[in-house]
Amino acid sequence: MIEFIRGYVDYICPEYIVIDHNGIGYEIFTPNPFAFEESREAAVTVYTYEYVREDVHALYGFLTREERNLFAKLLQVSGIGPKGGLAILAAGRPDELARAIEEENEAFLCKFPGVGKKTARQMILDLKGKLTMFSMPTAPRPAASLSGELAEAIAALKALGYAEREIEKIIPALREETMSTEQYVKRALAMLLK
Amino acid sequence: MIEFIRGYVDYICPEYIVIDHNGIGYEIFTPNPFAFEESREAAVTVYTYEYVREDVHALYGFLTREERNLFAKLLQVSGIGPKGGLAILAAGRPDELARAIEEENEAFLCKFPGVGKKTARQMILDLKGKLTMFSMPTAPRPAASLSGELAEAIAALKALGYAEREIEKIIPALREETMSTEQYVKRALAMLLK
Amino acid sequence: MIEFIRGYVDYICPEYIVIDHNGIGYEIFTPNPFAFEESREAAVTVYTYEYVREDVHALYGFLTREERNLFAKLLQVSGIGPKGGLAILAAGRPDELARAIEEENEAFLCKFPGVGKKTARQMILDLKGKLTMFSMPTAPRPAASLSGELAEAIAALKALGYAEREIEKIIPALREETMSTEQYVKRALAMLLK
Amino acid sequence: MIEFIRGYVDYICPEYIVIDHNGIGYEIFTPNPFAFEESREAAVTVYTYEYVREDVHALYGFLTREERNLFAKLLQVSGIGPKGGLAILAAGRPDELARAIEEENEAFLCKFPGVGKKTARQMILDLKGKLTMFSMPTAPRPAASLSGELAEAIAALKALGYAEREIEKIIPALREETMSTEQYVKRALAMLLK
Structure with a gap:
């Protein structure tokens, strides 16, 4: 629910920091x-x-939104909890982590505390192909012919649960037009709900 | 608990937005x-x-209070979760949704992702008659003879758990008077608890 | 956790209100x-x-702290949930409720929606003697010889879990002195932990 | 999640206080x-x-951070809940408590309400050696040769889950250098992930 907090560092100890936000x-x-x-x-x-969780309500924090989103993805891997996720990100090299997963480099992943062969394979299974935004400086376009707005609209339709094959059917018509992302989404929904 | 947040759009991605409220x-x-x-x-x-939920604490947001309340009603239908509710509201036509439910138009409802025949029927079963405020511009008066204040007072008594037949008994006496909603509620409670 | 909210009434409907606190x-x-x-x-x-609760995080609100505390006590009675508690307090007469409980007046209690004979008896069993602050204008002193500060200190010791008989032993010595509530608590703890 | 609240005392009763933070x-x-x-x-x-917990969301508060952290440690002892922890801290002598645990003084611990022999032994078992910061004015250095920054860095590595024996291997090389805590942590992670 809380995605960032701006304030002053009030306390630092080995496990956590305390940020003072307006008292x-x-x-x-x-x-x-x-x-x-x-x-x-x-x-x-x-x-x-x-x-x-039932008896935990904790905040895990990062200096960049990318690290925060990478942490969220790591927690989706069964076998990786918040403490393990922190240890992996402590090395501070998201791009190396993303490359190790894309290249299925189990040996590198096993160096992190709490990550054995089984968890390393699970990381590769669950995250391969999903960390491209971390290994490249900017998120690559899925295909040269799709504009950024259309690519974002397609991602939004997938987030809403529309199946890939339904979306594929309407891309040709959408690609004919030049619109904002929001207009592409509205046009697509109208076509999908016809 | 939190019913609205006012702030500045800080981040947009296909699944969610981030609103900055005072830092x-x-x-x-x-x-x-x-x-x-x-x-x-x-x-x-x-x-x-x-x-x-036990391991989820999330905010779902809408540009209007009506959409927000419609989303809350959709979640009461078994078989519809937050993701399904968002997809239904993404089409952005609460009045068409309300009409489809009032007219038991299963085919229209089945167009939404994740809504099959079974869920469509459940929507009609659970929500028919309860979405009138979305299909009409303003909330209709239950009967020409009841003033807005008296209608609101009756709704408040129902929200407190008083049975329909108990309320029916005291309406004739209440209809004789012209009061604010709050006064109607107080008078009714006094009569009910005599 | 949140015991009061100060702000502006933004919305009213039969079930709830929305208070705007700084946006x-x-x-x-x-x-x-x-x-x-x-x-x-x-x-x-x-x-x-x-x-x-596991899937509920809601605020119930009242115009006075006394009503709020009475609501909290009503929820401790098995068989009374938040909706029942609201209906009981909607009649807006905490003193009459307290007197009905002290006088074991089941008939009066059964008038509230959702309160039958069983719940009425449970209310009397659980709350008799504990609502004195609601039936009297000001909280009565437990005994003429105990000062307000000493009475408060004794309540604090009970809240910490010290048994009645342990506290009874040290009251004579404490009654010899005139102190603030906090000093009485400190002196009592020192005596109890000797 | 919330580690301190700054505001004005609005209400005091035997069990709790209410702090007004900006309304x-x-x-x-x-x-x-x-x-x-x-x-x-x-x-x-x-x-x-x-x-x-599933049906509780409460704040327990203290005038110093040390008491707050001691309370957190007490809750890790099986058999001690929040009410027991408050009663132990009510005596207001963290140093005496820490000494009693270090010296395995069961008789002293049994004086607290709700603490019997079994809980007293559990306290000693779980907390002995972990309350040194409360019994001494300042946290003792683990060994004269480790600087404060290096000691903090080692604690941070342990918090991340690195095993003692892995850390022991790299201390000699780290001790050769003079850095900030953060630089020590970065250097250590680089060495551990080589």
Whole structure:
């Protein structure tokens, strides 16, 4: 629910930091709490993942949104919990992690604490092809002929649950037009619900 | 618990948007995130439904309170979860949805992703007669002789759990008077608890 | 966790109100939502009870702290949920409710929706003697010889789990002195932990 | 999630206090609520522990961060719940508690309400050696030759899940250098992931 908190570093200890946001202190577990020593003077934005279980309500925080989103993807891998996810991100090299997964480099993945052969294979199985935005500087276009707006619209339709084959049918008609992402989504929904 | 959030659109991706409210970013899943591209410059109010499960604490958001309340009603239909509810509302035509349910138009309902015959019938069973506020411009008066205040008071008594037949008994006496909604409620409670 | 919210009434419907607190709207279920029509112009303080279950995170709100605390006590009675608690408080006469419980007046209690003989007896069993602050204008002193501060200190010791008989032993020594509540608590703890 | 709240004492009763933070009142259970009588005039910072269970979402608060962290450790002992933890801290002598645990003084521990022989032994078993920061004015260095920064870095690596024997191997090389805590952590991770 909470995706970032802007405030001042109030406390640092080996497990977490505390960010003071207008007089409320938020306890945030981070890969390397002492990396925030340098941010003591100015307000800092920490991108947070809210971890909710029956008896846990905790925030995990990162200096970039990309690391935060990578952490969220790591937690979807069975066998990786928040502590394991932090340890993997503590090495601070999302691009190397993404490449190791794309290249199915189990040996590299097994170096992280708590990651054995089984978890390494599960990471590759679950995440291969889904971390392209971390291994490349900018998210690659799925195909040269699709504009950024159309590509975003297609991703939004998939997020809504429309099947790939349904979407494939209407792409030719959509590609004829030049619109904003939102207009592409509206046009597509109208065609899908005809 | 949180019914709306006012702030600035900070981030848009195919699944959700992030609204910056005084330095705290709220991750909000919406039917069409890219519809918020136009609201980047000014503060926007997003009407939110707080979805709570053992391991989920998420906000689903809408540009109008009516859509937000329709989403809440859709979630009461067994077989429809938040993702299904978003897909139904993404088409952005609450009045057509309400009419399809009132007219028991299963074919129209089955066009939404994840809605088959069984769920379509369940929607009709659970929601028929309860979406009148979406199919009509303004909430219809239950009967020409009841004033708006008295109608609201009756709805409040039902919300408190008083049975229809108990309320029916005291309507004739209440209809004789002209009061505010709150006064009608107080008078009715006094009569019911005599 | 949240015990009151101060803000402006933004929306009223038969089941709940929405209070706007600095741009965040809080959905609050109240006994009589339309009673807030009068508070539209100025900021209002609503005393809230946060109801948490596996799939529910809701606020129940009241115009006074006494009603809020009475609601909390009603929820401790097995057979009374939030909806039943609201209906009981909707009649808006905590003192009559307290007197009915003290006088074991089952007939009066059975008038509330959802309260039958069994629940009425459970209310009397669980709450008799515990609602004195509602039936009297001010909380009665347990015994003329105990000062307000000492009475408060004794209540605090009970809240910490110290048994009645342990506390009884040290009251004579404490009664010899005149202190603030906090000093009485500190002195008592020192004596209890000797 | 919430580690401190700064605001004004709005209400005190034997079980809890209410802190007004910009118009939202937070209900906070504390060892000795009446100790806050003195803080009525100025804003006070209460260090909070957020206790989350399926049907509970409560804040427990303390005047110092050390007490708050000691409370968190006490809750890790099986047999000690929040109420027991408050009663233990109500005596207000963390150093005496830490010494009693280090010296395995069961008799002293059994004086606290709700603590019998079994719980006293469990406290000693679970906490011995882990409360040194409470019994000494400042956290002792693990070994004279480790600088504060290196000691903090080692604690951070342990928090990430690296095994003691892995860390022992790289300490000699790290001890050769003089860096900030964060640089030590980065260097260590690089060495551990080689």
